[in-house]
Amino acid sequence: MPVTRREALLSAGALAAAGVLPAVQAPSNKSKTASQIAEDGAEPVCLTDFEPLAKQRMSHLAWEYINGAAADETTVRWNREAYQRMRLKPRVLVDVSKLDTRVTLFGQEHAFPILLAPTAYHRLVAPDGEVATARGAGAAGATMVVSSFSTTAVEDIAGVARAPLWFQLYAQTDHSFTHDLVQRAEAAGCRALCLTVDTPVAGARNREARVKFELPPGMSLPNFKGIKEVRAGASHLPRGQDIFSSILDPELSWKDVEWLSSFAKIPLLVKGVLNPEDADRAVKAGVAGIIVSNHGGRNLDTAPATADALPPVVEKVAGRVPALVDGGIRRGTDVLKALALGARAVLIGRPYLYGLAAAGQEGVTSVVNILRREFEMAMALTGRTNLASIDRSVLWT
Numbered sequence: 385m386p387v388t389r390r391e392a393l394l395s396a397g398a399l400a401a402a403g404v405l406p407a408v409q410a411p412s413n414k415s416k417t418a419s420q421i422a423e424d425g426a427e428p429v430c431l432t433d434f435e436p437l438a439k440q441r442m443s444h445l446a447w448e449y450i451n452g453a454a455a456d457e458t459t460v461r462w463n464r465e466a467y468q469r470m471r472l473k474p475r476v477l478v479d480v481s482k483l484d485t486r487v488t489l490f491g492q493e494h495a496f497p498i499l500l501a502p503t504a505y506h507r508l509v510a511p512d513g514e515v516a517t518a519r520g521a522g523a524a525g526a527t528m529v530v531s532s533f534s535t536t537a538v539e540d541i542a543g544v545a546r547a548p549l550w551f552q553l554y555a556q557t558d559h560s561f562t563h564d565l566v567q568r569a570e571a572a573g574c575r576a577l578c579l580t581v582d583t584p585v586a587g588a589r590n591r592e593a594r595v596k597f598e599l600p601p602g603m604s605l606p607n608f609k610g611i612k613e614v615r616a617g618a619s620h621l622p623r624g625q626d627i628f629s630s631i632l633d634p635e636l637s638w639k640d641v642e643w644l645s646s647f648a649k650i651p652l653l654v655k656g657v658l659n660p661e662d663a664d665r666a667v668k669a670g671v672a673g674i675i676v677s678n679h680g681g682r683n684l685d686t687a688p689a690t691a692d693a694l695p696p697v698v699e700k701v702a703g704r705v706p707a708l709v710d711g712g713i714r715r716g717t718d719v720l721k722a723l724a725l726g727a728r729a730v731l732i733g734r735p736y737l738y739g740l741a742a743a744g745q746e747g748v749t750s751v752v753n754i755l756r757r758e759f760e761m762a763m764a765l766t767g768r769t770n771l772a773s774i775d776r777s778v779l780w781t
């Protein structure tokens with residue numbers, strides 16, 4: 385629904401309240417009240433405010449895993465800098481009392497163009513893991529993309545979800561396994577399938593290697609249950625001198641994209657495209673959408689910022705399928721800029737994990753609500769009342 389001025393005023397109150405985190409969940413199960421957080425002087429009012437809170441409340445291993453990126457962490461820095469460097473060109477004296485942030489993706493209406501990117505191992509930072517994330521996303525009305533590497537089975541996540549779920553697929557060399565996993569995701573009600581194509585091997589995750597990252601005791605990857613057991617002690621990282629991981633498919637190719645689109649009943653997106661030639665090839669292979677992503681800078685360091693990679697992809701795809709983008713989105717103005725560059729919607733990764741670590745499901749909800757409100761402010765302050773009116777003219781070029 386369009387946001388009226390009255391609702392926007394209420395939203396301003398809600399924004400103030402967005403930092404009010406009713407109960408804080410930590411892996412230790414200790415909870416902390418909102419007033420305690422406020423007393424610490426650390427009440428989060430923007431996405432980056434969640435980071436120090438999250439760091440305090442998670443293990444060093446979890447922090448290095450989530451906050452880290454590949455090699456010299458150049459790309460992860462560029463992801464942020466690309467948005468910070470772009471300037472905005474506002475229009476004034478536009479009636480912005482009604483804002484419409486709705487977007488339709490694959491026949492499904494979303495109240496706002498922000499989704500939760502797939503991220504692995506949520507139980508590293510919250511006892512209920514992905515269940516808390518799904519509840520938090522549901523309360524905010526945001527679509528969560530469930531990772532293949534979730535520490536909760538996709539069926540159990542779907543059982544608590546109050547907003548649509550999508551499923552992210554790490555295809556495996558065993559095709560019958562991959563086939564069954566896709567069918568499980570579909571049966572659980574996931575509305576789209578995002579095939580991650582930028583991870584035939586993991587990047588040089590130096591920080592993960594230093595902490596010898598592996599799944600702590602008591603955690604497993606239940607999406608693999610019954611087909612391939614992946615228990616505590618497992619890792620997406622290579623063993624020994626090999627660069628390959630037992631749970632990533634280094635043989636994945638265009639043939640697999642065609643194979644998946646031949647039987648998937650839900651729209652298939654490819655996640656992790658930067659090169660416009662690959663985007664073109666993906667459309668020809670039958671995908672329904674493209675996610676421009678460099679995996680949050682975690683794989684190929686010195687690959688470009690996604691905000692820089694996005695425009696040539698959008699141009700090449702030429703409206704045949706929607707392009708989404710993730711990487712470095714931390715502000716409502718970043719969402720506006722991504723849309724101005726041609727993205728249909730954006731995804732956020734680390735910010736909601738920090739929300740989850742800092743305050744459990746309420747933290748996830750707060751992160752989405754804050755970003756959504758900031759996006760509405762950015763629209764109002766640039767004189768844009770709906771998504772169709774957000775184009776290149778909002779950028780100061």
Ligand SMILES: Cc1cc2nc3c(=O)[nH]c(=O)nc-3n(C[C@H](O)[C@H](O)[C@H](O)COP(=O)(O)O)c2cc1C
Nearest residue numbers: 450501502503504531580679680711712732733734
């Ligand atoms: C801790 C962590 C785990 C991730 N796990 C996955 C995953 O399982 N599958 C996947 O396709 N992408 C994964 N990603 C990448 C995200 O989907 C997304 O591309 C990235 O986080 C976006 O950048 P941002 O963190 O700057 O928002 C992960 C990212 C992080 C930070």
